[in-house]
Amino acid sequence: MSGSSGKAAILGLGIIGSRAYARLRAADWQVLAWNRTRKGIVGEAGDARTAIEGARWVSLYLKDAPAVRQTFKSIAGSLGPDQVVLNHSTVDLDTTLWLAGRCASLGCGFLDVPFTGSKLASEGGNLVYYTSGDPALLEEADSYLRVTAKELIPCGKIGAATVVKLATNLISACTVQALAEALAVATHHGIDPQAFIGAVSQNACSSVLSGMKLPTMAVGEFDPHFSLGNMEKDSRYVRELAVQAGLDTPAIDAVSKRMAGLCEEGLADLDYSAVARPYL
Numbered sequence: 011m012s013g014s015s016g017k018a019a020i021l022g023l024g025i026i027g028s029r030a031y032a033r034l035r036a037a038d039w040q041v042l043a044w045n046r047t048r049k050g051i052v053g054e055a056g057d058a059r060t061a062i063e064g065a066r067w068v069s070l071y072l073k074d075a076p077a078v079r080q081t082f083k084s085i086a087g088s089l090g091p092d093q094v095v096l097n098h099s100t101v102d103l104d105t106t107l108w109l110a111g112r113c114a115s116l117g118c119g120f121l122d123v124p125f126t127g128s129k130l131a132s133e134g135g136n137l138v139y140y141t142s143g144d145p146a147l148l149e150e151a152d153s154y155l156r157v158t159a160k161e162l163i164p165c166g167k168i169g170a171a172t173v174v175k176l177a178t179n180l181i182s183a184c185t186v187q188a189l190a191e192a193l194a195v196a197t198h199h200g201i202d203p204q205a206f207i208g209a210v211s212q213n214a215c216s217s218v219l220s221g222m223k224l225p226t227m228a229v230g231e232f233d234p235h236f237s238l239g240n241m242e243k244d245s246r247y248v249r250e251l252a253v254q255a256g257l258d259t260p261a262i263d264a265v266s267k268r269m270a271g272l273c274e275e276g277l278a279d280l281d282y283s284a285v286a287r288p289y290l
Contacts, residue, residue, distance in 0.1 A: 016039055016040055016066075017039070017040040017041070017064050017065045017066055017067075018034060018039055018040070018041045018065050018066065018067040018068070018069065018154065019041065019042050019043070019044070019061045019062040019065040019067070019068045019069065020034070020041060020042075020043040020044075020061075020069050020071060021043070021044050021045075021058055021061060021062075021068065021069065021070050021071065021072065021081055021085075022044075022045060022046075022070060022071035022072040022073070022077075022081075022099070023043055023044075023045035023049050023051070023054075023071075024045075024071060024072075024073065025128070025129050025132070025234065025235070025236075026071050026098070026125070026127075026128075026129075026132045026137070027043075027045075027069075027071030027072075027098075028043075028049070028051075029129070029132035029133050029158075030069065030071060030098075030132060030137075030157075030158045031043045031051075031053075033132075033135055033157050033158050034157055034158070035052075035053065037157050039154075039157070041053065041065075042054070042055045042060070042061040042062075042063075042065070043055065043061060044056075044057065044058045044060070044061035046077070046081070057084075058081055058084050058085045059084065059085055059087075059088045062085055062088060062089070062093070063088070065093060066092065066093060066094060067093075067094055067096060067151065067154050068085070068089070068093055068094065068095045068096065069096045069098055070082070070095065070096065070097045070098060070099050071098050071099060072099040073099070073240070073243075074099070074100075074101065074240075074243050075099075075101040075102050075105040075247075077099070078097065078099050078101050078105055078109070079105060079108070082095070082109060082112065086112065086116060089113070089116050089118045090116075090117070090118060091117040091118060092118075093118045093119070094118065094119035094120065094121060094147060094151065095109065095113055095118060095119065095120050095121070096120075096121045096123045096151065096155075097109055097120075097121070097122060097123065097124070098123055098124055098125055098139070099124070100124050100172075100175055100176065100179070100240070100243075100244050100247070101172065101247065102172075102247040102250055103169055103172050103173060103176075103247075103250075103251060103254075106122050106168065106169050106172040107168070107169055110122070110143075110168045110169075119143075119144065119147050120143060120168070121141065121142070121143040121144070121147055121148060121151060122141070122142040122143055122168050122169060122170070122171040122172055123139050123140070123141050123142075123143075123151075123155065123171060124139070124140050124171055124172060124174075124175035125137045125138060125139045125140070125159070125175075126138045126140070126175070126178060128235035128236045129234075129235045130235070132158065135156075135157065135158055135159065135160065136159070136160040137158050137159045137160070138159060138160065138161045138162075138163060139155055139159050139161075139162050139163065139171075140163050140165050140170075140171035140174045140175050141155075141162050141163065141164050141165060141171055142164070142165045142166050142167055142168050142169065142170040142171035142172075143167075143168050148162075148164070173251060176244060176247050176248040176251060177248060177251075179241065179244045179245070179248065180245070180248045180259075180261075180262045182219060182241070182282075183241050183244070183245055183262065183265050183266070183269070183282065184261045184262060184265050185217070185219055185220070186219065186223055186282060186283055186285060187265045187268065187285050189210075189219075189220055189223055189224055189227065189283075189286075190227060190283070190285045190286035190289060191289075192206075192210075193206060193224060193227055193228060193286060193289070194286070194289035197228075197289075198289075203228035203229075204228070206224075206228075207224045207225060207228060210224060223283045226281070226283060227283050227286040230286075230287065230290050232277075232280040232281045232283055232284040232287065233280075233281060234279060234280055234281045235281055236281065236282055237278065237279055237280065237281065237282060238269055238272060238273060238277050238278050238279075238280055238281065238282040238284050238285070239273050239278030239279060240282070241269060241282035242266065242269035242270055242273050242278070242282075245262055245265065245266035245269060246266060248262060249262060249263060249266060265285075268285060269282070269285065272284065272285060272287070272288070
């Protein structure tokens with residue numbers, strides 16, 4: 011890559027951001043990174059402003075809305091009209107719209123680009139991005155995003171991708187809670203876990219998610235691919251959307267409360283399938 015179009019900055023080096031950064035480096039992009047807690051890796055800038063200097067694409071892979079707002083405020087004075095901020099962090103709709111407004115006032119571009127996919131998907135460049143924003147900017151960003159993604163799903167105007175991401179996480183959170191409860195009921199009545207997993211695999215309720223999570227839940231392995239703390243946070247954001255729309259959402263309300271309780275018990279850094287841990 012050459013020129014400003016081949017320069018990027020990754021802000022946030024968690025499970026996904028660190029792997030996105032590694033893929034961009036492997037693809038010969040000119041890319042710097044920054045993390046709130048220093049990681050000590052090659053190409054890591056001492057501060058966020060240094061990381062974004064001269065970068066066409068400024069990607070945010072941060073934990074939550076407060077981290078996104080704080081980080082953006084720290085770089086706002088350094089952003090220029092030749093730069094585009096892409097928010098990949100899962101945040102509330104108000105924060106997405108706030109980012110869009112701030113970028114507009116600064117004269118830089120903004121794209122709403124959250125993703126689905128976890129540790130293995132990010133390692134293999136198989137994330138799926140939900141995209142919303144200026145179609146021309148999205149077209150220009152295509153080659154950049156496809157370094158880390160297998161698919162881009164257009165969702166519409168700014169904010170639409172955020173809503174889609176939160177709504178899909180509602181399904182994942184409720185599904186994994188249901189899987190945990192079903193596995194517990196079956197095994198506590200003497201059903202062999204592998205027999206139950208096999209039964210689910212041939213049932214209409216089978217899914218990619220059940221295939222990923224049931225085997226690890228059955229043996230009590232909760233290595234974080236997407237943490238319980240992050241899923242609990244996302245459940246609060248989607249519940250805010252429901253309240254704004256005047257909707258009653260008893261399933262995610264109950265699961266959100268359950269996840270919050272487990273986070274308070276010290277499980278926040280485990281995979282969100284750790285909702286099964288109390289049954290072991």
